[in-house]
Amino acid sequence: MKIGRIIGTIVGVVVLIAIVFTAYALITVTHGGNEQATQPVGAGVPVDLPTTMARGEYLTRAADCEACHTAPGGQPFAGGVAFKLPFGTIYSSNITADKETGIGDWTDDEFVRALHAGVDNKGQPLYPAFPYTSYTALSRDDIVAIRTYLASLPAVHAPARPNELSFPFNQRWTLSLWNAAFLKKERFQPEQGKTEAFNRGAYLATALGHCGECHTPRNHGFAMKSGKALAGAELEGWRAYNITSDKEHGIGAWSDQELIDYFSKGHAAGRGTASGPMGEVVGYSLQYLTPSDLASLVAYLREVKPQQGSAAPAAAAAAPTATTASASPGEQLFVGACAGCHLESGQGRQTNYAMLTGLRSVRDPHATNLTQIILNGSSLHVGGQEVFMPSFGRAYSDAEIAALSNYVVSHFGGQQGTLSAEDVAKRR
């Protein structure tokens, strides 16, 4: 009897807390936080903004809106890009000025609220694949400038594709609970005592560039782990590397120029070539940053707390290992199919971008990004040229691609590749 009463009380309290929390979540879902905040130091556009580029265009590129809101071969900003998540597929929306299918009817305030609170013009929660968790830090001035730029572009009539999500993830109201638990609706605050470049870099990397949305590991609630900022994560079959200042696991050993080359050209010799989702970031966003913003971004990344990424490949530079007497199947494939552009030495011939030595992707024993590139090819639009590698997914079997990946990882990365044909099949 007594125990029954205690259990009853506990259940009652839990239900009451749940009701209060839900009520709080539903009431506050459309609140964007402090909307009166003034433009902080670090926000806005850099002093060396080219005169040919509008403020809003620069900020739109720095926030990389286009990569997610432009489908392959589709109209810019008309949406329709698929995001395959563990609980279903969602599609990005049309953010052109079309009144019917885009955001032409939204007011500036509604657009600001969308980025600060993660709700649409009707107050309906948006899915956090839209990185409002980062954009919430953007200044109102910057968001309005982005809005003005988007409104100046051609309106495209493109109805949104319905999301394909399982229950309960298809219930948008539940996102109010997620927001109440994980979304801090706070504007960017420059850190006192830090340089102007650091604070500008922080604004670029967090609020605008939302680097953490891919590079920061997520907790069980699928929210970014703040203590693990930029420590590396895996999503949509790609590894977003550890980009903390750790010398071995992160990018601490890269020189300033190497970082700037990577951001502005998508390639830093002996360090990395941007492919897959990062190739899009370079193509749509980073290559447009001004020299002062590139320097600021570097200044910020230098001070990101070093982290030992769990699955990050060690940075030990490895010289190509000596070839054994008889060529393995992986080596035979490499010489026949890859060396034409990459050279047997991995130094690259077709373009500078074809250099394999030193890359993190060839040091990863799981060969995560390497197999993605072999299966799907790579295409990078940078500096007015297209850097291109064809896909080999249909040309070779799972076993062949596993053998090839293991050869590349051991020959150029000095790691023991552990890929099996089943692993490759899962990544197709």
Next chain:
Amino acid sequence: MIVLSINGQDTQVDVPEDMPLLWVLRDVLGLNGTKFGCGMAQCGACTVHLDGQAVRSCVLPVTGAVGKKITTIEGLNATDLGKRVQQAWLGIEVAQCGYCQTGQIMSAAALLAAKPTPTDADIDAAMSGNICRCGTYVRIRAAIKQAATGQLTLPQTIA
């Protein structure tokens, strides 16, 4: 309009930015000496020089060649080295059906420009991406050596 420097001449072409250089050379400019083989950088038939480096033109978007010196088989004889390679190819009578030979010659010329006296290993490495269905590999090796040394070289035979 895209401006390309081909065999020492600036040439204007009106083509999409992602068109492979090989398409531009053959279909737009009529320079048919460079061959289409596999279309995916696997056979070497489409090899041309970009600033002296042998590249596969079938997978090179045309914008990747802007601002660089393109040399095709039609322009190879502009240098002494190019002439020597051609002479060696004729002297040894390398070609059988001939389809891959443009690519073989271009790869060989790029090799000799970088390494005037290549070893067998150098030749293996540089020529590994050029496939010949007729199996003229032995004569190709002899021709490369003849072009390098200027001395008559007999193709290796099975003793």
